[in-house]
Amino acid sequence: MPKPKKAHPVTARSTHGVTVFDVAKLAGVAPITVSRVMNQPDQVKESTRLKVLRVIEETGYVRNQIAGSLASNRTRLVAVIVPMLTNPVFSDTFQAIASRLAQADYQVLLGISGYEAAQEQELLEVILSRRPDGIILTGTLHTEISRRRLRATGIPVVETWDMTDDPIDMLVGFSHETIGERAARHLLAQGYREFALIEVDDPRGMRRSDSFIRHLARRGIAPVDRQTFTGLPTLEQGRRGLVKLLPRLAPLAAGASRQPLMIFCTSDTLAHGVLTEAASRGIAIPDQAGVIGFGDMNFAAHTFPALSTVRIDGGHIGRQAAIALLERLKDPTGARPVAMDVGFTLVDRASTRALPPEE
Amino acid sequence: MPKPKKAHPVTARSTHGVTVFDVAKLAGVAPITVSRVMNQPDQVKESTRLKVLRVIEETGYVRNQIAGSLASNRTRLVAVIVPMLTNPVFSDTFQAIASRLAQADYQVLLGISGYEAAQEQELLEVILSRRPDGIILTGTLHTEISRRRLRATGIPVVETWDMTDDPIDMLVGFSHETIGERAARHLLAQGYREFALIEVDDPRGMRRSDSFIRHLARRGIAPVDRQTFTGLPTLEQGRRGLVKLLPRLAPLAAGASRQPLMIFCTSDTLAHGVLTEAASRGIAIPDQAGVIGFGDMNFAAHTFPALSTVRIDGGHIGRQAAIALLERLKDPTGARPVAMDVGFTLVDRASTRALPPEE
DNA sequence: CTGAAAGCGCTAACAT
């Protein structure tokens, strides 16, 4: 007598669940046919398909994707690493990615890196062990080990929120350098001639700053007063930044006629702090000083005065990243390189203004 | 001659990767020992452990959690379903959950329900097929099928952002009814005697509204002018809501002395719309009308005037939910029921004020 | 269009 299989002993091994074998037996077909009903329904005759579907319904069978993934070597899982979800620009990106991928029956595995390349590397280790079909990263600043590992796996990767000449694989973002330069051009065109800068020591933001200053220097404006803080940007730092810049504003307070100072902040949060401190000190924005931020966070339009800023469309980045990845997953062989610049928008609100031409 | 195993043929079946067998052979141990080095390092003698770790390092072995999960029937995956990530309160909750779980070596699988119980049910299907070790849901409004399925699986479930007498399993949230009542009490104590309500047809928000009105009625104040809109709350709806309430404000505009109208909004976004419309019409807040919102979204403190509201600490909910789940996962047998009310805070800002006692 | 056989890579259970 052959030993009975599927005895469902109560151990950690068994899930007591209905399996394809159970469904197959009840439907009078082979397990593989049940599998086909779920994965390639077109290849199954309608009558058989309906029969199987009815049994699935009756038994309450829930497929086991774990087993399926192991056998097929595809997980329908995409891992997304984001620095921080409490920043609305990233949650927009993430939501867009998840929505677009869900439409194509992919699920999203989240990792939060906290802006740390080292933490990202650890996350990647865990993530790779789950064999995602694709990976979407934020930024292009990864450890060399991360880059090597990712390239070695051959898993499609999309880097977002930045541009680089040496992407791991695909790329959807914008150029921090271009933002710095375009902002400088724009503010010069508006008539500003005096500049200061408030930033935190985030490398991406500093690339905007550097580019901003570089362009000003080319136009003969240097040096720029640069207040650099440490860590994630806070309102408090913006306030302190303005306090440090007070000497630059003093001459006007004394009645001397002069151009307003333009304060370039690498984050809306810092800029918001500047506005707050200015209000508390009776410094008139934009008359005594102009302020521009970065991100167009949801409060930017509602500060007083409303904040001029650089808008990044996080949702758009997410959608494009998802689309690029899906394209590749659909046709892994036709791997054209993807490097999409989604650009940005300079948003003029009340915290800056066009100045009358100089005498 | 025995047929050779592990020939790594180039097919969809093989991943060409290093496996535990390869590592085991090179380290001169059995595969299970390699497994133990990764999962129960304490059970392996230090010398063997180091030997195995070195081989792992040298070969660049990346473990396959898919296979591990199938064999051990544990995935170290927690599924989280959120209505919408672009709402900061939910991204706070989600981030807190992901961070806390990551500390305990669990990864997070995201699902976005778009506030739809039907969509949630479909998501659940996909999610259950991945056999998560735990599930965290937003709200308690699920389809009956979802509830049954979840109970049937025996997977630990945490419902959040609400209270109910009949949870699926664990519960971490607050009572919408209590909020309505407490808000009514508070505003009555401040001296308000006339009330209106702007809401959207979200069931959770309407439970706050109903409770608010019920309490006012008990104090002899009825009926309350109730403006109900459809869909997700927008600033625009708030503006239109105030327009509809203009007749209630007219007598005061005509010079008659009377109490300001108190406008209870089920969302900060609606309340913000009211403030915006009021500003554009020269209606004085809080003198002619008081406004209170819900959520304490990040703009609430920065509107003009600053918005009074009901604060929910989304991060706290997320952390507590994660902790409750981890506790259960650590000791599945000692399953005490969890039903934690995290409460809320009434935040008084400039859009409401204590009125002088009536004559 | 359907099926039989053979794993995918790992770990539970039971030795030793």
Added chain:
DNA sequence: ATGTTAGCGCTTTCAG
């Protein structure tokens, strides 16, 4: 402290 055996539940491959 380590090893042997036997799957976990599905899908690829190769035949009909």
